[in-house]
Amino acid sequence: MLISNKSKEIIDSCRFCWMCRHICPIGNATGQERNTARARALSLSLVERGAEPLSEAADNVYECALCGACTKECATGWDPVQSTREVRLELAMNGETPDYINKLLDNIEKTGNVYGKTDYSDELKEAVRRHSAKTDTLLFLGKDAVYMAPECAVGAIKLLEAAGVEFTVLENEPDSGFAMNFLVGAAEETKAAMTACAEALDFGTIIAYDPADAKTFIRDYKEWDIPLKGKAVTFTAFVGELLEKGSIKLKKGDMVCTVQDNYNLSRELEEYLPIRNVISSCANVKEMLLYNKDTMLAGNLIMNEYMPEIIKTVAHDRVVNALNVGVGVIVTESPAEYKMLAADGGIEVRTFEEVVSECLQG
Ligand code: SF4
Ligand code: SF4
Structure with a gap:
């Protein structure tokens, strides 16, 4: 079975609200309907009904960042991330994983990391x-x-x-x-x-x-x-x-910044207050479009290995969101988003720890 019965039932109850189109960082970057959760579901149901081979869906499921923005918005309660993961597993079990993904899996097997690196700085x-x-x-x-x-x-x-x-x-x-x-x-x-x-x-x-x-x-x-x-x-x-217990003290400066919430924290773990509590003790925080649980992905280093141009655009779109609220700095907690945002070069990007270290007192 390609996708679970529960996923199938929910896909069939789609209300065509198209929130999954508006919210998808990849769909926004490519401008292609096929990258939205709804369109992917339709293509999977064609495979399910035998109208198309499973291999036809392979590239499409690897174009999803699994960021969960569509899951949060879907009026039916459907979880497109779950279905996408199910199809990736099905492809692997059928030996139909695309070569560019097999290469990354080989890297993990040989070096313990997806990038195939054997040494660090x-x-x-x-x-x-x-x-x-x-x-x-x-x-x-x-x-x-x-x-x-x-x-x-x-x-x-x-x-x-x-x-x-x-x-x-x-x-x-x-x-x-x-x-x-x-x-x-x-x-x-x-x-x-x-x-x-x-x-x-x-x-x-x-x-x-x-x-x-x-x-x-x-x-x-x-x-x-x-x-x-x-x-x-x-x-x-x-x-x-550490800040709450008084183990560290921070001195607030003049910097005006925005926070890039990483979806793993803000959406998956519902943790978005700690970064604001800490960074607002160091700087003035101005929120950009789509923050807290509604955040938009700003980069993914694994996907950057096989679809770099699109991931560059994803990061750039987030830089534009930050510039649109008139800030000159984005603060991020994610090494992947840090690298992708910094590579864009359109705005100053600081890591959470960098900002905190500079504001430490005593
Ligand atoms: S999980 Fe993210 S990248 Fe994948 S379809 Fe949903 S919004 Fe788009
Ligand atoms: S968000 Fe859900 S209900 Fe709305 S179009 Fe997408 S799949 Fe259908």
Whole structure:
């Protein structure tokens, strides 16, 4: 079966409100109807009825960022993300995964990361070495930060150091399973990666730097009954608690910025207040179009591997949203969105930890 009965029933009850067209960052970037949740559902139902081969739907399901904006808006309660994941799994089980996705899966198998990288920056290595001793608190950096945005990883380490937190960073972090879940959904290999990661993390507190890993630890592991030994918290919430407890003090400056909510935090985990509480202690925050739970994706490094031009446009659209409210700075919590927004070059992009570090007092 291509998609679950529940998904099929809900697709059939579509009210043609077209919210999924207006809200889709990929559809907006390509201008193509096929990228909207509704159009994808129609194409899947053609496959389901045998009118088209499964392979016809393959590219389309990999053009979705699984960002959940359409799920939030759909009047029927349908979850297009769930159906898209189901089809990705079906493709994998039938050996019909596109070659450009197989290449990324091979990278995971050979190197443990989707980008096929085997080494990371010397500056990050040195920062990681400073925290090789075992403590009860782990800072889990994640593959995007380690291999694609090491400056973000170093910044996160330095902020916790400046805040006087005792923590460990692993030299060879296990894979959280996020990338596998993104590429093939609930396959046995995805569960195996998640289980191996959970078993390797023997800490009381796990601070997930990357929102994608945070969502994987906090929501997916729970849903799939994969026990984490410690408590997972997001990096932003952890820093927010330090501020609340008075463990750090911040000095407010003149900067006017907007916040790019990452969907993994704001929509999936419903966490959008900590970044505002902290950043508004450092700067003046002006909201742009689509924020909090309504946020719009600003970039995805995995998709950037196979559809870079479209992902560039996605980031650019978000830069335009920020410029339209008259701010000169976007603050982001996601290493993937940081890299894509910064590559656009149309606005100054700062990481959450960078802004906080500069405003630390004492
Ligand atoms: S999950 Fe995001 S990218 Fe995929 S169809 Fe929905 S809004 Fe578009
Ligand atoms: S948001 Fe839901 S109900 Fe509205 S057009 Fe899209 S699939 Fe149909």
